[in-house]
Amino acid sequence: MKKIVKIGLIGWGTVGGGLVKILKTNAHLIEERLGGKLEIKAIADKDIVSPRSIEIDKKLLTTDVESLLHDPEIDIIVELIGGKEPARTYLLEAIKEGKHIVTANKALLAECGEIFKAAGKRGVNIGFEGSVGGGMPIIKVLKEGLVANRMEAILGIINGTANYILSRMTSEDKDFQEVLAEAKRLGYAESDPAMDVEGTDSAHKLAILASLAFGTRVKLNDIYVEGIKEITQADIRYAKEVGYSIKLLSIAKENQGRIEARVHPTLLPQEHLLASVNGVFNACFLTGDAVGNILVYGQGAGEMAAGSAVAADLVDLARNILSGTPHRVPVLTYPLGAAKMKPMKETLCRYYLRFSVLDRPGVLGSISNLLGKKDIGIASVIQKERREEDIVPIVIMTHEAKEENIRIALQKIDQLAVVKAKTMLIRVED
């Protein structure tokens, strides 16, 4: 019986380094749990010269990816270079060669259904625990732990950078730009933070989670996305005043056969467990028809946390390989057809609206009339006396309303002469 599973690693960067450290440090323990050995046979990267934080046998390193893909001894290809190309080409080639693959590449998985398709056709398996939520075993929880549930909802804080920025804006009274600059300095935000603060990274991950949860392929384009750049200190303070925290939430729900999927800043009640998830941590709050509510929380990034997820995938695939059944859990537990999505304009939720208006009599009346015409009820209002400025904020929390109606109403309201800036809208999740 085969006792060694050989691995080819593409990408000798942060997560790759973490993975190698874990496989080295915990080699004995993993062997005991697996009943076999995981061996890194080769590591390919464009740059194999720059020093890394871990020592390895130089003979393992190569710049020739092809030599890994075509090495008949290699059972599993681990792809940790990220981005769509050349990762896509490498993985498709590895699959063609009959190798199982492990990847943490959320962009690729969210946008290229063909990877799953090719793997299914060729009969190889894909591990992708590392693609969402760093060290949290959220893919396994959804795919196996909650396998007997019809999933109803996912609420996720799945971008550590955005959560770090909002957490510090909340705890320290600082503005978005100021916190972002600090996050960059501390290495919590990349030099180009667009993917994180604009919500794209969250949407990639939500596409993966929602597809698994609802058993249908939710594509990136199916997801409504709004980032956190426009959130101001004023919004954070008003939210706090009414008992809410602002989080960048990734939300997916299924209702009567239709799926809604959206990423946007969200007012979340302060007593909600997700409201206590601060800093770079990630968490997913899942609702299943049998299990009720489940929360999984952990470090969303970092070489060791992400390495832990990739290593768990390797053990999983190795268990299959060693027992001779690579297909034990199907690559996909859902068909690849298009999901039946609920258009964003049909979404129902409560809204936080911050109007910037001239301090004149009758302004609140005009606004509430226009809201009322589109069936939007007002749950609470904050309007404070101001002495120095002429432009004052009015904050309204609405009852549940339809997105389409809110948009129409705001368009009209923003045209009023007394309204001096675009109204800030933040959705509420109770």
Next chain:
Amino acid sequence: MKKIVKIGLIGWGTVGGGLVKILKTNAHLIEERLGGKLEIKAIADKDIVSPRSIEIDKKLLTTDVESLLHDPEIDIIVELIGGKEPARTYLLEAIKEGKHIVTANKALLAECGEIFKAAGKRGVNIGFEGSVGGGMPIIKVLKEGLVANRMEAILGIINGTANYILSRMTSEDKDFQEVLAEAKRLGYAESDPAMDVEGTDSAHKLAILASLAFGTRVKLNDIYVEGIKEITQADIRYAKEVGYSIKLLSIAKENQGRIEARVHPTLLPQEHLLASVNGVFNACFLTGDAVGNILVYGQGAGEMAAGSAVAADLVDLARNILSGTPHRVPVLTYPLGAAKMKPMKETLCRYYLRFSVLDRPGVLGSISNLLGKKDIGIASVIQKERREEDIVPIVIMTHEAKEENIRIALQKIDQLAVVKAKTMLIRVED
């Protein structure tokens, strides 16, 4: 290829009913995800006459457990009757017959290593996700999701009844007995709540989790256990005053090859995620060397939540059976030898001490002298002016100290003439 996995269910009670509901309601979905069918072939119980909340084909019901154990068509025996006997005998017999087993019986698994031993020897698998934490997939997370980690610590709120009582004592200023009576009335506590409030149920579950986490058999007798019956409103208030909540925590840690395992009321900082876990909910806070901190949270009990865990085990075993590899994940990923435990008296932690003393000069001095003699430093003191009573409380939070030293010091302090009642000791986890 085999496409149907047949199940014999022993125990037609709450969880059994939940399981059958889930397998019925989500049959199509489970079949799609499994690539095969789960079929309940027979259900055995002493009482098959009393009405249940779910309709099933009467022909499935029998009082003859043996007929299930010896039915060659049955692949998996699910045991949901709880308690040591006759569950133990049934499971050993099922194993002898070569059947895989699924059980939610924490007492049995914690106390009878022979079940695991027999299963290992006979080459059958045991699913026991339902034994800890209701619907939370905590066994899977430990055994598979964090498989590449050397686990360092487990902090668990794993008894819903105790957590419900402490939560209500905290939020409503009520005493233990009052809340317990209400909990019984509402069905959150059993008529004999000893297992829950005295910590035994938590210890059973901790034995299972610690054994998995540290890869050695932690037995019930290895665990120090203290219940919540002596916690008073005064303790909850003083804890709050210094920024802590009181929770019944199940704690296991590994340090330099030795394991400490203990269940006791614990002061937990209010900002700790576990401090927000209220009511009947359960949560486990795990620390691994690679993954860092992970929290898993969910309903600790209830027919549907526990049913979800049992159903997930069934799918897991069925995946193995259908792919012809029941041994893919070893029954035990650790040897059955005795764990190397750290004796309770060597435990290091901070302590909350509430002394009941006469309001006389020099009392605080005498107490702190006796603490000082055993190397116990004082971190903070609460002593308030009292006018009416002669006996006053002094609350001391210590620095980290050795359990043995605390016990010796308290023994001496409690013999002082000015000390009028046994000193209350609650351990602190920062």
